[in-house]
Amino acid sequence: xxxxxxxxxxxxxxxxxxxxxxxxxxxxxxxxxxxxxxxxxxxxxxxxxxxxxxxxxxxxxxxxxxxxxxxxxxxxxxxxxxxxxxxxxxxxxxxxxxxxxxxxxxxxxxxxxxxxxxxxxxxxxxxxxxxxxxxxxxxxxxxxxxxxxxxxxxxxxxxxxxxxxxxxxxxxxxxxxxx
Amino acid sequence: xxxxxxxxxxxxxxxxxxxxxxxxxxxxxxxxxxxxxxxxxxxxxxxxxxxxxxxxxxxxxxxxxxxxxxxxxxxxxxxxxxxxxxxxxxxxxxxxxxxxxxxxxxxxxxxxxxxxxxxxxxxxxxxxxxxxxxxxxxxxxxxxxxxxxxxxxxxxxxxxxxxxxxxxxxxxxxxxxxxxxxxxxxxxxxxxxxxxxxxxxxxxxxxxxxxxxxxxxxxxxxxxxxxxxxxxxxxxxxxxxxxxxxxxxxxxxxxxxxxxxxxxxxxxxxxxxxxxxxxxxxxxxxxxxxxxxxxxxxxxxxxxxxxxxxxxxxxxxxxxxxxxxxxxxxxxxxxxxxxxxxxxxxxxxxxxxxxxxxxxxxxxxxxxxxxxxxxxxxxxxxxxxxxxxxxxxxxxxxxxxxxxxxxxxxxxxxxxxxxxxxxxxxxxxxxxxxxxxxxxxxxxxxxxxxxxxxxxxxxxxxxxxxxxxxxxxxxxxxxxxxxxxxxxxxxxxxxxxxxxxxxxxxxxxxxxxxxxxxxxxxxxxxxxxxxxxxxxxxxxxxxxxxxxxxxxxxxxxxxxxxxxxxxxxxxxxxxxxxxxxxxxxxxxxxx
Numbered sequence: 001x002x003x004x005x006x007x008x009x010x011x012x013x014x015x016x017x018x019x020x021x022x023x024x025x026x027x028x029x030x031x032x033x034x035x036x037x038x039x040x041x042x043x044x045x046x047x048x049x050x051x052x053x054x055x056x057x058x059x060x061x062x063x064x065x066x067x068x069x070x071x072x073x074x075x076x077x078x079x080x081x082x083x084x085x086x087x088x089x090x091x092x093x094x095x096x097x098x099x100x101x102x103x104x105x106x107x108x109x110x111x112x113x114x115x116x117x118x119x120x121x122x123x124x125x126x127x128x129x130x131x132x133x134x135x136x137x138x139x140x141x142x143x144x145x146x147x148x149x150x151x152x153x154x155x156x157x158x159x160x161x162x163x164x165x166x167x168x169x170x171x172x173x174x175x176x177x178x179x
Numbered sequence: 180x181x182x183x184x185x186x187x188x189x190x191x192x193x194x195x196x197x198x199x200x201x202x203x204x205x206x207x208x209x210x211x212x213x214x215x216x217x218x219x220x221x222x223x224x225x226x227x228x229x230x231x232x233x234x235x236x237x238x239x240x241x242x243x244x245x246x247x248x249x250x251x252x253x254x255x256x257x258x259x260x261x262x263x264x265x266x267x268x269x270x271x272x273x274x275x276x277x278x279x280x281x282x283x284x285x286x287x288x289x290x291x292x293x294x295x296x297x298x299x300x301x302x303x304x305x306x307x308x309x310x311x312x313x314x315x316x317x318x319x320x321x322x323x324x325x326x327x328x329x330x331x332x333x334x335x336x337x338x339x340x341x342x343x344x345x346x347x348x349x350x351x352x353x354x355x356x357x358x359x360x361x362x363x364x365x366x367x368x369x370x371x372x373x374x375x376x377x378x379x380x381x382x383x384x385x386x387x388x389x390x391x392x393x394x395x396x397x398x399x400x401x402x403x404x405x406x407x408x409x410x411x412x413x414x415x416x417x418x419x420x421x422x423x424x425x426x427x428x429x430x431x432x433x434x435x436x437x438x439x440x441x442x443x444x445x446x447x448x449x450x451x452x453x454x455x456x457x458x459x460x461x462x463x464x465x466x467x468x469x470x471x472x473x474x475x476x477x478x479x480x481x482x483x484x485x486x487x488x489x490x491x492x493x494x495x496x497x498x499x500x501x502x503x504x505x506x507x508x509x510x511x512x513x514x515x516x517x518x519x520x521x522x523x524x525x526x527x528x529x530x531x532x533x534x535x536x537x538x539x540x541x542x543x544x545x546x547x548x549x550x551x552x553x554x555x556x557x558x559x560x561x562x563x564x565x566x567x568x569x570x571x572x573x574x575x576x577x578x579x580x581x582x583x584x585x586x587x588x589x590x591x592x593x594x595x596x597x598x599x600x601x602x603x604x605x606x607x608x609x610x611x612x613x614x615x616x617x618x619x620x621x622x623x624x625x626x627x628x629x630x631x632x633x634x635x636x637x638x639x640x641x642x643x644x645x646x647x648x649x650x651x652x653x654x655x656x657x658x659x660x661x662x663x664x665x666x667x668x669x670x671x672x673x674x675x676x677x678x679x680x681x682x683x684x685x686x687x688x689x690x691x692x693x694x695x696x697x698x699x700x701x702x703x704x705x706x707x708x709x710x711x712x713x714x715x716x717x718x719x720x721x722x723x724x725x726x727x728x729x730x731x732x733x734x735x736x737x738x739x740x741x742x743x744x745x746x747x748x749x750x751x752x753x754x755x756x757x758x759x760x761x762x763x764x765x766x767x768x769x770x
Contacts, residue, residue, distance in 0.1 A: 067745060101752060120756060122756035139745070
């Protein structure tokens with residue numbers, strides 16, 4: 001076990017689609033667990049991250065908790081990977097950037113259809129939203145970017161295989177071009 | 180404004196431009212001048228007349244920054260936002276005007292790219308007309324006139340005065356020119372002889388690229404195709420350039436004849452002067468000069484009595500798009516389209532305006548060609564260097580006592596030029612505009628020439644009091660605004676550079692950010708579709724190499740800093756929720 005590469009993953013302001021795509025590597029996940037040990041990830045449900053070799057982040061940064069988690073990952077991971085459109089560009093959640101935060105919250109919690117007992121949540125348990133959604137490389141240094149919405153399982157597999165074997169990261173055209 | 184008035188005016192404008200779809204841009208410009216804007220209700224009518232779809236017409240309006248739908252504001256003031264205008268206090272004046280006009284809704288105040296008045300700024304355009312030498316007092320008077328709805332024709336003429344500002348004359352400006360002499364000489368010697376003379380003169384394009392004029396004309400002469408075209412590129416948009424303004428204002432006869440000589444050589448029947456929208460004030464005078472040429476039998480039919488030599492020149496206006504200075508974008512614009520550069524080859528000499536063989540030359544090149552037709556190659560070669568014969572007009576602005584237009588022989592060193600214009604304590608000279616080079620004092624012995632420092636004529640001086648980072652930001656903002664949006668490397672690359680630069684300026688950057696700027700900059704340079712994108716990163720890349728000290732004091736010693744202030748970006752949420760507990764804050768930033 002000691003020789004295994006430690007990997008952690010997290011989904012910030014994303015839809016878990018990238019994690020689903022990771023699971024789409026199907027039976028190759030058996031090969032993968034031969035090579036790696038999963039630390040904090042939604043797959044293990046470990047809550048605190050330990051020292052890791054690779055951290056993979058899905059989703060952008062939309063609230064204070066995202067910032068904290070992301071910084072924890074950066075502190076503990078030798079290599080940090082930005083996976084998918086949201087973590088690279090902000091993606092769908094960043095569509096709120098054209099509105100004021102106040103407008104978004106009022107639409108959701110005060111004026112939206114079917115809202116009862118209308119009030120904007122202010123419980124300290126709930127993380128505060130940033131006024132804009134940001135890609136993760138605007139908050140921490142990122143080593144690799146894996147584009148796609150989501151990146152296909154084969155792309156993720158190729159990336160991990162090459163990264164783990166220490167080879168230069170190279171893709172077939174179809175793996176990272178979606179035209 | 181009644182619907183009938185709109186319909187009537189639209190009809191008149193369209194008839195004036197022969198309902199020709201390639202004149203769409205000109206129709207839109209004239210319509211806007213007549214109605215203060217382009218009413219949306221006119222789009223269908225224009226579409227029916229020109230057989231271009233409403234979406235297509237909207238896309239043209241959207242492309243050119245001077246065109247707009249809003250017809251309600253009788254006054255639209257655009258302050259020239261070049262760094263030289265800013266150095267003269269333009270931003271404060273614009274804000275002052277804005278605050279004066281807060282209570283009235285009949286005026287808008289905004290910024291535009293360099294209007295070509297760097298020697299007599301701060302400058303602005305009001306409804307397209309040039310205002311020079313603005314100061315606080317004048318702004319107050321302007322505001323008063325706008326409050327009382329005084330038409331522009333009743334504003335003091337002095338405000339619109341554009342001075343020649345010739346500070347040094349040489350070969351071109353010093354030598355007299357007799358009306359008709361270049362045309363006469365061209366007809367007497369014949370096309371082939373003229374071309375030989377031009378070749379011997381070694382004249383190279385004055386727009387900055389320096390392509391041999393004789394070679395361009397010969398390619399076009401030998402291209403197959405009828406109805407050849409001569410285009411004068413008077414879209415002088417490179418920030419800090421205003422030398423063509425002088426030639427168009429005071430030496431237009433030479434330009435008209437240069438174009439006619441070119442027409443004789445290549446066999447053209449049609450000519451265009453593509454005049455940048457910022458020089459609207461020159462149009463009427465140019466039109467009347469063209470008419471005087473027609474009246475004198477020197478333009479239009481059987482020119483100078485030579486049967487069958489027919490050539491005429493039309494003026495087309497631009498509408499605030501820097502990219503239209505690129506020759507293939509200029510041709511697209513002449514055809515009434517969005518000014519997006521074409522893929523080359525084919526080059527305009529074989530397939531230009533409406534796919535006809537077309538020569539596009541800078542104003543100064545055509546003026547020089549006319550002079551060479553009269554005085555010959557030997558005369559031209561008395562000045563300049565072997566590889567860069569003749570002289571160059573420079574537009575000098577910025578920190579010097581004598582800004583204006585200087586004509587120098589090629590090969591003149593920056594030291595000499597700086598002494599002549601009385602610039603002292605110089606920190607840097609930006610040559611060839613925003614896309615050009617930033618030269619430190621250690622290189623002031625270098626000279627203006629194609630083989631050393633090539634320039635289209637922009638020469639901006641910055642003394643030691645100036646913050647060069649502001650200059651770099653100004654130019655980078657300029658490219659973000661002027662990118663035509665067609666190719667991703669330029670559209671996205673320029674914006675990424677702008678953001679990164681703002682991070683540096685706000686003191687939140689680290690060494691990593693400078694490295695990122697180099698990477699993004701060189702990617703933009705290598706992968707963009709046209710010259711705009713290829714040069715857009717120059718201000719950053721050049722100064723990173725030659726003026727690293729303008730960046731370094733702003734950097735933090737951490738290895739990485741976020742692109743934005745983390746805690747500040749929670750402020751809005753704190754206010755909405757009324758929270759101020761420890762979890763409602765984010766500490767620190769970098770690592």
